[in-house]
Amino acid sequence: MKKQIADRIKGFMESRDKSNCIFIKCLKAQFIIILMLIASPIYGAFENVDSGARSLGMGSAFVSVADDASSIFNNPAGMAQADQNELSMSYMELYGLVSYSSISCIQKIQKNVFGIGVISSNDRDDIYQEMEVLFAYGRQIAENANIGINIRYLSSYSYLDGAKLGNGKGIAIDLGYKYWIPDKGISFGLDFHGPIGFIFYNRKAILGFGAEKYSQRTDFYHNIGISIDLAKEFPVLDKFLLVGELSDGRFCSGAEYTYDNLISIRSGLRLGNSLNRTWTTGLGFRLSAVKIDFAYISSPVNADTSQISVSIDW
Numbered sequence: 001m002k003k004q005i006a007d008r009i010k011g012f013m014e015s016r017d018k019s020n021c022i023f024i025k026c027l028k029a030q031f032i033i034i035l036m037l038i039a040s041p042i043y044g045a046f047e048n049v050d051s052g053a054r055s056l057g058m059g060s061a062f063v064s065v066a067d068d069a070s071s072i073f074n075n076p077a078g079m080a081q082a083d084q085n086e087l088s089m090s091y092m093e094l095y096g097l098v099s100y101s102s103i104s105c106i107q108k109i110q111k112n113v114f115g116i117g118v119i120s121s122n123d124r125d126d127i128y129q130e131m132e133v134l135f136a137y138g139r140q141i142a143e144n145a146n147i148g149i150n151i152r153y154l155s156s157y158s159y160l161d162g163a164k165l166g167n168g169k170g171i172a173i174d175l176g177y178k179y180w181i182p183d184k185g186i187s188f189g190l191d192f193h194g195p196i197g198f199i200f201y202n203r204k205a206i207l208g209f210g211a212e213k214y215s216q217r218t219d220f221y222h223n224i225g226i227s228i229d230l231a232k233e234f235p236v237l238d239k240f241l242l243v244g245e246l247s248d249g250r251f252c253s254g255a256e257y258t259y260d261n262l263i264s265i266r267s268g269l270r271l272g273n274s275l276n277r278t279w280t281t282g283l284g285f286r287l288s289a290v291k292i293d294f295a296y297i298s299s300p301v302n303a304d305t306s307q308i309s310v311s312i313d314w
Contacts, residue, residue, distance in 0.1 A: 057282015058254030059268020064189030076148025172197025185229030
């Protein structure tokens with residue numbers, strides 16, 4: 001069944017003028033989104049997309065840095081290292097095709113931190129929508145070590161000309177760990193995203209195919225990284241982080257320089273396939289309890305994008 005639909009799409013694509021390659025890529029992306037629910041079970045739903053301009057500005061190498069409300073999406077163990085309670089919001093339009101919005105909040109209670117987060121996405125033509133609701137817990141288990149866990153509720157909906165084609169509901173679990181050496185300015189982070197998780201789909205009859213119910217596992221990947229604060233070796237620097245990370249086997253790296261806890265400058269590089277391989281830059285500003293972060297992500301398909309985050313702590 002999936003092959004039949006794919007053959008139809010391929011025939012349509014090949015019939016287009018090659019000079020319209022950008023249009024074709026966008027159209028193909030939309031068809032792929034539809035296939036997530038109308039074809040037989042495939043992976044690809046609920047992709048890992050960074051939520052947090054600080055992380056993106058550093059090339060997505062954040063698993064060892066995580067220490068704020070966005071840690072819910074990157075490494076839940078990092079929540080326990082946050083200095084204060086925090087509320088954070090982010091928005092991004094990925095390659096001009098899909099918009100992502102997120103909100104997260106963490107509350108510290110002694111060595112325990114509780115968090116809740118929501119991330120939603122919607123494509124430009126309202127074909128496919130996703131939402132994740134995260135309930136997070138982090139705790140300091142030793143003088144220099146934290147652990148964390150997320151329980152994620154997943155939901156998705158697919159539409160065609162305003163008519164609902166189907167939906168998906170599921171649950172997944174994430175696990176995180178963070179260890180640091182304060183006098184050396186070194187931190188290690190480890191995140192297991194979705195080692196346990198399932199999505200149950202309900203597809204209506206369409207294009208001559210009957211209704212169907214099926215399930216699939218959520219994508220599983222792991223991130224492991226290290227960060228070094230050069231200010232520990234060179235006191236003349238306020239804070240200068242160098243970070244490196246293996247994200248599901250793909251290497252990413254970045255840097256962040258912070259002056260007087262007011263202004264941050266960031267840059268990063270991500271390696272991998274043609275869509276993941278890119279460079280990023282970012283800026284951060286703090287005014288009292290308010291933080292504003294901005295990240296710019298270059299695009300290999302001529303659709304550069306950016307993300308902005310606003311955080312308030314208390």
